[in-house]
Amino acid sequence: MCLIGKTGLRIKKQLLPLLKIIxxxxxxxTVFNCAGRAVSPGPGTSDKIADLDQEVKNLETIQAEETARxxxxxxxxxxxxxxxxxxxxxxxxxxxxxxxxxxxxxxxxAKVLSGNQxxxxxxxxxxxxxxxxxxxxxxxxxxxxxxxxxxxxxxxELLQINPLHDLADNSQYWIGEIYYARKNYRQALEEFQKVMxxxxxxxxxxxxxxxxxxxxxxGDTQQARATFLTHVTKYPNSELYSRSKxxxxxx
Numbered sequence: 001m002c003l004i005g006k007t008g009l010r011i012k013k014q015l016l017p018l019l020k021i022i023x024x025x026x027x028x029x030t031v032f033n034c035a036g037r038a039v040s041p042g043p044g045t046s047d048k049i050a051d052l053d054q055e056v057k058n059l060e061t062i063q064a065e066e067t068a069r070x071x072x073x074x075x076x077x078x079x080x081x082x083x084x085x086x087x088x089x090x091x092x093x094x095x096x097x098x099x100x101x102x103x104x105x106x107x108x109x110a111k112v113l114s115g116n117q118x119x120x121x122x123x124x125x126x127x128x129x130x131x132x133x134x135x136x137x138x139x140x141x142x143x144x145x146x147x148x149x150x151x152x153x154x155x156x157e158l159l160q161i162n163p164l165h166d167l168a169d170n171s172q173y174w175i176g177e178i179y180y181a182r183k184n185y186r187q188a189l190e191e192f193q194k195v196m197x198x199x200x201x202x203x204x205x206x207x208x209x210x211x212x213x214x215x216x217x218x219g220d221t222q223q224a225r226a227t228f229l230t231h232v233t234k235y236p237n238s239e240l241y242s243r244s245k246x247x248x249x250x251x
Contacts, residue, residue: 127161136167140174148178169198173207180210189214205231209240212247225251 127135139154155171155178162168176191192214195207212227228244235241 129165132158132162132165133167136171139171143174143178148181152178169195169201169203172198173203176207176210180214183217185214185217189218205235205238205240208234209238209244212244216247216251221251 135154136158139151139158142148142154143151152175155175158165158171159168172191173195176188176195179185179188179191182188189211192207192210195201195203201207208227208231212224212231215221215224215227225248228247231238231244232241232248238244
């Protein structure tokens with residue numbers, strides 16, 4: 001597409017000098033004809049002058065028509081150049097989108113192969129946004145019903161299917177809650193810390209608070225206090241603010 005744009009500019013540069021030189025050629029042609037005929041004045045001079053005047057007018061008409069024709073050609077070249085640049089921009093965006101999708105597929109493929117090597121081959125069929133959300137709600141229902149094994153499996157599959165989905169960080173958070181409910185505070189701590197790795201996650205507030213609780217249950221009051229202090233500093237408007245403040249006052 002860039003080649004078309006450059007060609008259009010080259011044609012335009014080649015045509016512009018022609019537009020400038022045509023009036024000069026007309027003038028030179030007229031002067032030479034007038035000079036040549038003025039050398040031998042004689043009978044019928046007035047008629048010859050009239051003929052010359054008509055020839056000049058004819059040349060001016062031809063020049064105007066040629067100028068208009070060349071102007072139209074330049075306009076067509078410019079329009080094609082603009083169109084080509086627009087198509088090139090759209091294609092570049094499509095290429096970037098495809099590269100993002102390919103990168104995501106490569107990550108999922110690597111995870112599938114890793115799962116197969118461990119004797120675990122979850123169904124990683126690509127889901128639509130609606131299907132992804134439906135599976136997330138189902139996993140959350142399993143958690144609320146106390147079926148932690150089914151819930152954890154579903155949440156982990158969602159993370160493998162699309163770790164960039166806007167519910168992926170939520171899925172990671174609930175995995176932490178599952179281990180916290182099982183009183184496996186060490187594993188819960190690791191899972192909650194992973195939530196903080198998601199860019200612009202909406203679960204950072206709750207995850208940070210739960211990290212503080214994990215440290216508290218593990219007997220690390222120093223880390224727990226530091227975490228709760230970070231929480232009240234970063235999230236002064238959090239619904240969990242008063243609870244973090246209470247733990248700080250107690251420790």
